[in-house]
Amino acid sequence: MKHFINQDMLAPNVMTVPVDDGIASEFAELAGADDPGTDYHVERPWLKYSDMRWISARTERAFERFESAFDRLDVARHVRDYVDLDKKVRFFTGFLHTRSDCRESNFHVDWKLTNNEAFTLLVPVRGLESGPRLAYKQVTGDVATYDYKRGEAIIFGDHFVHSTPEGLSEPPFTMLVLYFGTDKMEHWGKLLRTQGFQCPLLRRPDGEFLRVDPQKGPSGPGNDVEWTAEAPKPQALGTPGNLSKDSA
Numbered sequence: 079m080k081h082f083i084n085q086d087m088l089a090p091n092v093m094t095v096p097v098d099d100g101i102a103s104e105f106a107e108l109a110g111a112d113d114p115g116t117d118y119h120v121e122r123p124w125l126k127y128s129d130m131r132w133i134s135a136r137t138e139r140a141f142e143r144f145e146s147a148f149d150r151l152d153v154a155r156h157v158r159d160y161v162d163l164d165k166k167v168r169f170f171t172g173f174l175h176t177r178s179d180c181r182e183s184n185f186h187v188d189w190k191l192t193n194n195e196a197f198t199l200l201v202p203v204r205g206l207e208s209g210p211r212l213a214y215k216q217v218t219g220d221v222a223t224y225d226y227k228r229g230e231a232i233i234f235g236d237h238f239v240h241s242t243p244e245g246l247s248e249p250p251f252t253m254l255v256l257y258f259g260t261d262k263m264e265h266w267g268k269l270l271r272t273q274g275f276q277c278p279l280l281r282r283p284d285g286e287f288l289r290v291d292p293q294k295g296p297s298g299p300g301n302d303v304e305w306t307a308e309a310p311k312p313q314a315l316g317t318p319g320n321l322s323k324d325s326a
């Protein structure tokens with residue numbers, strides 16, 4: 079079964095799982111750094127909606143930090159039944175998302191028509207005192223909220239419509255965002271619609287590194303983004319490909 083409904087949340091392809099809070103907390107110092115250094119890349123996407131800042135890996139050394147967290151959180155097992163696998167769930171990339179002010183909600187999906195070949199994980203790193211929440215749409219059409227909790231991650235795939243709720247977070251809230259999924263290259267083009275414009279360093283399903291200019295998107299053999307009528311290339315949003323600039 080490739081798709082599922084969370085009966086408690088009344089939403090598609092989403093689950094909450096217990097995780098080791100200590101692993102997420104390892105990123106607290108990096109999240110608070112004014113200048114994270116040359117190993118890292120900083121993006122400030124969707125300024126219209128929020129003051130969010132993303133910190134992702136620019137070098138393989140920094141990438142290893144995110145990949146190690148993914149391995150030690152031991153979360154691949156939760157999606158193994160949904161993604162198309164040859165051998166193992168592949169970690170694609172990760173970043174830190176920090177925000178203090180969301181001026182306007184921006185409901186979106188991270189993964190569109192991928193048939194759950196990739197998932198997003200969000201886990202709080204710091205700033206839980208501000209009571210951060212995630213707004214999402216239920217299958218009934220109602221908007222509900224999820225309260226981030228220490229030691230708990232939320233994982234979602236296709237069709238999970240969500241947004242940062244409007245409001246202030248004081249102190250600023252940081253979460254660790256991880257992307258992972260299939261290890262088959264045949265699905266890569268549709269997964270690049272989401273992550274090909276966010277972080278400068280990705281690991282492909284075949285395990286190879288892919289370097290990307292987040293402003294221009296991926297290039298090279300095997301790295302063509304698959305745009306479809308249902309998932310058209312976004313226009314006039316400031317930067318190309320930001321179907322999912324807000325991984326809130």
Ligand SMILES: [Fe+2]
Pocket residue numbers: 186187188240322324325326
């Ligand atoms: Fe998102």
